[in-house]
Amino acid sequence: MLRLERLLQRTEELAALLLVAALALLIGGQIAFRYLFDDPLSWSEELTTFLLISLTFVAATAVLKRGEHFSIDTFLASLPRAARRIVEIAGLALQAVVMLALAYYSFNLARLYEGTETVVLGIPEEAKAYVMVYCFLSMALHLGVRLVRSLAAHP
Amino acid sequence: MEGIVFGLLLVVLFFANVPIAVTLLIATIGFILVSGDFPLEIVAQRMWGGVTSSILSAIPMYILAAILMNNMGVTERIFRFALALVGHLRGGLYYVNILASVIFSGMSGSNTADVAGLGKIEIKAMVDANYDRAYSAAVTAASSIIGPIIPPSIILVVYAQLASVSTGRLFLAGILPGLVMAACLSLIVFVLVRHRAAAGDPLPRATAGEVMRRARDGLFALIAPAIIVGGMTLGIVTPSEAGVLAVCYSLLLGVVYRSLSFRLLVKSLHEAALFSGAILLIIAASGAFGWAVNIMQVPEAVGDTIQAITDRPWLALLMINLGLLMLGCLEAGSAALVVVAPVLIYLGGLYGIDPVHLGIIAAINLTLGSMTPPVALSLFISARIAGVPMRAAVIASLPFFLALLASLLIVTFVPAFSLALPNWLMGS
Numbered sequence: 001m002l003r004l005e006r007l008l009q010r011t012e013e014l015a016a017l018l019l020v021a022a023l024a025l026l027i028g029g030q031i032a033f034r035y036l037f038d039d040p041l042s043w044s045e046e047l048t049t050f051l052l053i054s055l056t057f058v059a060a061t062a063v064l065k066r067g068e069h070f071s072i073d074t075f076l077a078s079l080p081r082a083a084r085r086i087v088e089i090a091g092l093a094l095q096a097v098v099m100l101a102l103a104y105y106s107f108n109l110a111r112l113y114e115g116t117e118t119v120v121l122g123i124p125e126e127a128k129a130y131v132m133v134y135c136f137l138s139m140a141l142h143l144g145v146r147l148v149r150s151l152a153a154h155p
Numbered sequence: 156m157e158g159i160v161f162g163l164l165l166v167v168l169f170f171a172n173v174p175i176a177v178t179l180l181i182a183t184i185g186f187i188l189v190s191g192d193f194p195l196e197i198v199a200q201r202m203w204g205g206v207t208s209s210i211l212s213a214i215p216m217y218i219l220a221a222i223l224m225n226n227m228g229v230t231e232r233i234f235r236f237a238l239a240l241v242g243h244l245r246g247g248l249y250y251v252n253i254l255a256s257v258i259f260s261g262m263s264g265s266n267t268a269d270v271a272g273l274g275k276i277e278i279k280a281m282v283d284a285n286y287d288r289a290y291s292a293a294v295t296a297a298s299s300i301i302g303p304i305i306p307p308s309i310i311l312v313v314y315a316q317l318a319s320v321s322t323g324r325l326f327l328a329g330i331l332p333g334l335v336m337a338a339c340l341s342l343i344v345f346v347l348v349r350h351r352a353a354a355g356d357p358l359p360r361a362t363a364g365e366v367m368r369r370a371r372d373g374l375f376a377l378i379a380p381a382i383i384v385g386g387m388t389l390g391i392v393t394p395s396e397a398g399v400l401a402v403c404y405s406l407l408l409g410v411v412y413r414s415l416s417f418r419l420l421v422k423s424l425h426e427a428a429l430f431s432g433a434i435l436l437i438i439a440a441s442g443a444f445g446w447a448v449n450i451m452q453v454p455e456a457v458g459d460t461i462q463a464i465t466d467r468p469w470l471a472l473l474m475i476n477l478g479l480l481m482l483g484c485l486e487a488g489s490a491a492l493v494v495v496a497p498v499l500i501y502l503g504g505l506y507g508i509d510p511v512h513l514g515i516i517a518a519i520n521l522t523l524g525s526m527t528p529p530v531a532l533s534l535f536i537s538a539r540i541a542g543v544p545m546r547a548a549v550i551a552s553l554p555f556f557l558a559l560l561a562s563l564l565i566v567t568f569v570p571a572f573s574l575a576l577p578n579w580l581m582g583s
Binding site for chain 1 (some may be wrong): 168169170171172173174175176177180181184195196197198200202203206207209211212216217219359392395396398400402421424425426428429432433435436437438439453469490528
């Protein structure tokens with residue numbers, strides 16, 4: 001399970017890196033085609049939106065696994081060790097459940113959008129929701145692993 | 156009842172160190188579950204909707220440009236340029252610190268990029284010249300606050316998206332307030348080095364030739380904001396395209412300075428992706444959170460309360476400042492803005508405050524949170540670099556904080572500082 005977790009994290013970080021590069025190339029291409037070739041890319045807006053949504057959730061998954069999301073740790077740090085452990089475990093459990101729920105509701109959303117696609121490129125609308133389903137599941141898996149590890153650790 | 160659950164979840168989870176984005180989502184889910192009037196699919200749908208605007212693609216681009224500048228040594232050249240200009244003054248490295256931050260602000264939209272990149276170089280130089288370590292950390296954190304005010308700015312892009320305001324106008328509006336902040340900081344340094352033994356060894360005045368050489372490097376750096384703001388103001392490029400131009404310009408500087416390599420590019424892309432992920436998830440979560448806040452009519456309730464206290468816009472502005480400062484102490488920057496934006500925008504409309512002016516006020520207030528405890532991220536980073544205890548850095552930061560507070564009040568009560576440039580260049 002740990003090996004799978006590590007493999008997923010590496011893949012997600014690589015995907016996030018490539019998405020930033022793709023966004024930069026695409027937006028740069030927009031400028032070049034508009035001003036150098038006088039031929040604006042009519043499809044670039046649709047692809048930019050798709051890449052941005054994918055970047056948001058894929059990169060957020062990678063950040064969550066590194067524990068680098070913005071949070072306020074000042075108050076938790078001032079609690080006694082035992083109380084801090086309880087709060088941390090409860091927080092992890094709640095987050096894992098929420099991520100699973102979000103994966104489920106994103107899946108419902110994907111089914112709702114099935115058959116619809118973007119006007120120019122024909123990107124299936126549900127594809128965006130499926131990216132979310134994957135990312136929420138991956139986050140839930142990670143939080144689950146951390147939860148088990150925290151429970152197994154000595155207080 | 157759903158309002159109580161929503162508020163309780165927010166407070167408890169914020170304090171329990173749950174990531175801000177996840178806290179916003181859980182509070183929204185709690186609201187939906189208790190009210191029972193809406194399907195939970197709406198959370199996922201609003202998250203998706205929160206990041207569909209292509210303007211937001213500017214955020215990873217500004218982040219990438221700043222990281223490239225840091226990684227390729229452009230920040231060091233900015234520092235040397237500022238050093239050649241004002242390094243010889245009494246307490247010169249404090250002025251260098253402020254001036255370098257102003258120049259770097261024109262390329263970076265984030266204050267943490269300023270502290271972590273430029274800050275390292277500045278603090279090392281100050282410590283080497285026997286400057287007080289605590290003051291060195293404090294001035295570095297304080298000057299970094301200018302970063303998100305002078306364009307490009309991540310927090311202003313987020314505000315533009317949330318308040319449906321032109322990013323170009325907001326960027327232009329940030330220039331003068333950023334300079335006011337730099338002027339107030341310089342003034343406090345002037346007073347400080349005369350009354351306390353805070354200045355280190357005096358540095359020799361740079362020769363004319365040296366100034367010219369450094370100016371060439373500095374000039375290259377100063378072109379970046381001109382590309383970004385100029386391109387957007389003239390309607391040549393969109394905010395995200397301006398971001399890509401900044402990235403291309405950073406790469407060009409890397410080629411000119413021979414510091415660009417494939418490995419460094421990959422490293423910069425990796426860092427930019429992770430930093431972007433943290434910010435973009437909060438914006439996505441704000442799509443759902445903002446929806447819940449509006450359904451509960453929170454902005455109207457807060458607006459009615461403030462209106463019951465006063466109908467004077469200046470007093471309302473003072474209360475807005477106070478509220479934002481307090482919020483900034485808990486969470487700084489875009490994350491805090493996302494939480495408070497629906498209320499802020501409603502209050503702006505209620506009191507007839509220009510949304511561009513309000514955006515600048517909010518950006519200064521919430522970025523100030525980066526140097527106020529308990530969060531104080533910028534101060535925390537600079538104190539760590541300087542090797543001083545956080546307590547000493549907090550005490551030393553007090554005069555600089557007061558200087559920035561004074562600049563905030565000037566910007567708040569003289570709207571011309573925010574509005575003159577956009578009105579002049581883009582029409583009122």
